[in-house]
Amino acid sequence: MTKVASHDEISKSLKSFVEGYNRNAQLKAMNRDWNRTVLVQATDISSQHTLVLRDGELTLLEGTAGEADLTVTAGSDLLRDLFSGEITPTEPYLDGRLKVLGREEDIIRLDFISLMIWGE
Amino acid sequence: MKRVVSVSLGSSRRDHEVRTEVLGVPFEIKRVGTDGDLERAVALLQELDGRVDAIGLGGIDVFLYVDEHRYVVRDGERLLTAVRRTPVVDGSGLKNTLEREVVHYLAAHTDLLPPGTKVLMVSAADRFGMARALSEVGCDLIFGDLIFAAGIPHAIRSVEELRRLAHRLLPELVKLPFHLLYPTGKKQEEIDSEKAAKFEPYYREARVIAGDFHLIRRYLPERLDGQVILTNTTTPEDVALLRARGAGHLVTTTPVFGGRTFGTNVLEAVFVALLSKPLHEVTPTDYLTLLHRLQFKPHILPLAGDIDESGQP
Numbered sequence: 001m002t003k004v005a006s007h008d009e010i011s012k013s014l015k016s017f018v019e020g021y022n023r024n025a026q027l028k029a030m031n032r033d034w035n036r037t038v039l040v041q042a043t044d045i046s047s048q049h050t051l052v053l054r055d056g057e058l059t060l061l062e063g064t065a066g067e068a069d070l071t072v073t074a075g076s077d078l079l080r081d082l083f084s085g086e087i088t089p090t091e092p093y094l095d096g097r098l099k100v101l102g103r104e105e106d107i108i109r110l111d112f113i114s115l116m117i118w119g120e
Numbered sequence: 121m122k123r124v125v126s127v128s129l130g131s132s133r134r135d136h137e138v139r140t141e142v143l144g145v146p147f148e149i150k151r152v153g154t155d156g157d158l159e160r161a162v163a164l165l166q167e168l169d170g171r172v173d174a175i176g177l178g179g180i181d182v183f184l185y186v187d188e189h190r191y192v193v194r195d196g197e198r199l200l201t202a203v204r205r206t207p208v209v210d211g212s213g214l215k216n217t218l219e220r221e222v223v224h225y226l227a228a229h230t231d232l233l234p235p236g237t238k239v240l241m242v243s244a245a246d247r248f249g250m251a252r253a254l255s256e257v258g259c260d261l262i263f264g265d266l267i268f269a270a271g272i273p274h275a276i277r278s279v280e281e282l283r284r285l286a287h288r289l290l291p292e293l294v295k296l297p298f299h300l301l302y303p304t305g306k307k308q309e310e311i312d313s314e315k316a317a318k319f320e321p322y323y324r325e326a327r328v329i330a331g332d333f334h335l336i337r338r339y340l341p342e343r344l345d346g347q348v349i350l351t352n353t354t355t356p357e358d359v360a361l362l363r364a365r366g367a368g369h370l371v372t373t374t375p376v377f378g379g380r381t382f383g384t385n386v387l388e389a390v391f392v393a394l395l396s397k398p399l400h401e402v403t404p405t406d407y408l409t410l411l412h413r414l415q416f417k418p419h420i421l422p423l424a425g426d427i428d429e430s431g432q433p
Contacts, residue, residue, distance in 0.1 A: 111293075
């Protein structure tokens with residue numbers, strides 16, 4: 001595992017995350033009521049992406065896109081590993097390597113979603 | 121006199137102390153809430169260690185059992201390991217046995233749980249025994265774990281789906297601070313009116329609302345229409361609230377001591393104190409034997425009409 005991931009590597013992980021989500025019909029149905037914008041940004045390289053959840057569909061945009069409901073911040077390697085499903089968010093969130101800003105209930109819900117995509 | 125203390129992460133406003141006899145043995149049973157303060161709970165547990173006969177941990181689960189799998193809640197484990205000498209239990213050892221018995225009793229001996237009854241269990245991952253028993257007696261189930269813990273409007277409708285989601289989610293969720301998943305401290309004193317309105321259809325669709333009372337209470341709608349509440353740890357104030365909101369019956373799975381029902385952790389601690397054997401040697405059969413010796417039956421309180429709020433008709 002390298003210490004710094006590139007923007008393209010993060011993009012690839014996020015695409016995989018979005019595909020994993022959109023393949024899961026049950027998860028899409030569960031989130032039909034939850035329209036949120038999530039900004040994902042790296043702390044060690046210039047890299048920003050926006051995940052937009054609308055009516056259950058998740059899309060990925062490069063850069064920022066309006067005001068975010070949740071902001072996910074971490075080192076580039078962590079973001080890459082997190083969104084590719086190599087690691088789960090709980091430990092890095094608890095030890096402070098992963099910061100998620102937003103309403104507590106939104107943070108919990110995002111955690112549930114990521115676990116339902118990748119968790120085993 | 122045997123002394124049992126329950127240290128709870130719940131509100132100190134629910135503190136209670138009774139003296140009673142259980143199977144001829146005098147007991148002093150006390151509940152101390154720490155208002156969600158984990159550090160205070162640890163300090164209190166260390167202070168009690170070696171000075172009482174058994175300790176219960178309330179307002180938090182340490183172990184979640186889903187079939188043969190046992191998940192350890194990290195915050196709960198921290199409390200458990202603060203105690204070195206006195207037997208300490210969280211109620212999970214007894215819960216499966218007791219609540220299964222209660223469900224089968226209600227189905228066999230009352231008209232409160234006929235086959236096909238629509239039941240909302242506000243959370244089932246912490247009460248898998250009750251969930252399975254309700255399924256076994258033919259209830260039409262909704263498990264609200266995703267709804268009430270994460271705000272995800274997805275009703276889990278079978279034990280199989282519950283099992284699958286539990287195995288997927290619990291290994292990680294048990295690591296989170298417990299207060300993120302469950303109302304502790306002051307949150308136990310407040311009804312979340314906004315969410316109560318949002319979740320109202322789930323309550324109204326059901327004829328029986330089962331599970332953890334703090335969750336039931338936190339999202340209790342303004343008006344029920346005769347539903348049965350199947351739970352424990354209710355105070356006289358809770359009974360008054362349920363009556364005012366229109367619940368039909370309150371069924372509690374633990375005995376009434378001094379006008380209120382304590383949590384399963386308290387009853388398990390009482391049993392452990394009675395058994396006088398090392399905790400690791402205690403089995404579900406020991407608990408079942410004690411329940412039968414106590415001739416234990418669930419406490420069924422009709423809430424319509426003029427009935428004393430302590431639970432005495």
